[in-house]
Amino acid sequence: MDVSHLLDELNEAQRKAVTTESKHALVLAGAGSGKTRVLIHRLAWLIQVEHVSPHSILAVTFTNKAAGEMRERAQDLLQVSTRSMWIGTFHGIAHRLLRMHWQEAGLPENFQILDSDDQHRIIRRLIKEEGLDEAHWPARQAQWYINARKDEGQRPDAIEHMGNPMTAQWVRIYELYQASCDRAGLVDFADLLLRAHELWLHHPSLLDHYRSRLSHLLVDEFQDTNSIQYAWIRMLAGDDGSVLVVGDDDQSIYGWRGAQVENVQHFRRDFTDVQVVKLEQNYRSSGNILEAANALIANNEDRMGKKLWTADDKGAPITLYSAFNEQDEARFVVEQIEQWLGKGRRANEAAIVYRTSAQSRLFEEYLLKASIAYRVYGGQRFFERAEIKDALAYLRLIQNPNDDAALERVINTPTRGIGQKTISILRLQARESSLPMWQAAQECARQNLLPARALTALQVFMSLITDMRERMQDFTLGNQVQGVIEDSQLVSHYEKEPTEKMESRVENLRELVNAATAFVLPVEDADAGMDDLQSFLSHASLEAGETQGEAWDDCVQLMTLHSAKGLEFPMVFIVGLEDGLFPHQRSVMESGGRLEEERRLCYVGITRAREHLCLSHAEVRRMFGSESHCRPSRFLNEIPSELIQEIRPRMQVQRPWVGARSPEYPKPSSIKQDWPFSLGETVSHKKFGSGTVISFEGSGEHTRVQVNFNHAGAKWLVVAYANLTRS
């Protein structure tokens, strides 16, 4: 068979990875080096050249987006159905296994997935019930503790607390939480992975079956795997499975979430016959940008070591703007974007990237003022909205009345006279008898433990749920959702809210009905024995849906550095490069590689840029209400200065004085009006060619401008005589 189409467009290193004859392969793929392409082509190679059955391939990623993209691209390249291939996220695949083998996994058939919000509520409630001081034992920390233990594969009984009362207390909370989830048939995200691992651990015959079936494993973003994911891969691979992992240790930015970069090193140790391939040719960024990235990341120790290079030119210099304060920074960035647009470039080619999400606000403000459309990544997701979760909670109760998280959510939403008192009686009863709350409620009714009024209210609620279930048994999914929203009277409940919010909430509920109506039960879910409702609910938890806006909208993109990973833009602004903000204060203080992770984050940011990279920092920034002077980020010093062109206004006006609040305070933007050009603008000169405006001086006919010419270097020119033109 002619396989040239699989190799033709690959470079040598990529080919080596795709055609490897070693049993295992570790592909160290630098940013923009075509790692997804390698993964896809390897997949196709296995099928078309090595004649591996698609049925035997498992490809895992971290995000649904990546999984979807992989399936799509594989489909395109192979021109055969990818349906029989297992392509998905770790969580998605674990979930599927648990649905198929719920009995062996010790789960009820109708178990539900608990998202982190629900998890938080449960834990908080539990800590209260225990009578613990919430200031001393914050639910957030307990949640973090539990998830961290699960990510390490530890169940409560396996944790040694060695007499440490602190640890003992956390373990106790973990135990209580787990018991409460088990009673309710709830499985949290970390539990999906842990249980999938335990499923094989405790059922060797099942493991054998999957080992012989899934003989070829492909793992994307390997540097982000945590202990349990790594253990799971190892277990599945066994002695005979073949594993190819792709990752970049320099882009490991999720250590704080349990990701173990060490897995990249361990892979070579734990697997035999591993071919290591480094992909270092970059197809994304210009030479200057890559050089900056290389120089920066070289400051990290313990790297596998890679050096990106490109066949392209050096490209435009990296620009650096030192703003007076965060307002000035935002103003500058927006002005640059206006120029970008003025050159006929598109808004969605530009991205503003920052360390903390709170930083987006000012940029939004200035973009709004300039009437430039923008989109902020990482807002609230569709299935996480309160009204959607309420509606889903009713559906979950229909599916599984023991789902305590769902019951607590809607037992009094809309208000139906079941107050805190009644609910705590139910909880108490549930705890004492180790029953889910639904059954505890029945018990309370039977034993007459409630005042008449509360009892009536409770019975109204319970029959509402029971009636819904019976009435809607044969409904289509869309009608079920519609029916639940009607019967629960959620719409009129939300209509009582202040106008603006209410409209979008009601609109969202309508959208939920649309989503349910359009939902098609995926074949693999049907295979795993799920019905429409169960599959829909699982999807809602596992992929909480689009953040907001459509990616293809022509908007300036605003996002944190974390969410920028995997994306690329012709024009990238990395803002807020100040010590304390980026690197973040908390990372500077804590040791243990935190600072190196920040540096990797910066590396990720830099390597998002294709043509233009613009860095900025503010000298004064208002944080938590008070102003603070900020040193430029140490990362700026780690980028060779010859790659950076500083754009620095030489204001005739005094620098804005700190804390000035007078309204007539001269804003940099109003000063700019007098100047024919703006900072950073590209201009051209008859003799010197084109260059960038980097500074101003004087006013009126004496205005001088400093231009850094691409060939002639930096020059001061009197605007009145120089005859500069915009380009």
Add this chain to the structure above:
DNA sequence: TCCATTGACGTTTTT
């Protein structure tokens, strides 16, 4: 039950 005021707190986020 609902609204208003007060108080604590303040990375990064996908599943």
Add this chain to the structure above:
DNA sequence: CGTCAATGGA
């Protein structure tokens, strides 16, 4: 400075 959650009064 802003947000969110908890508390307390009507």
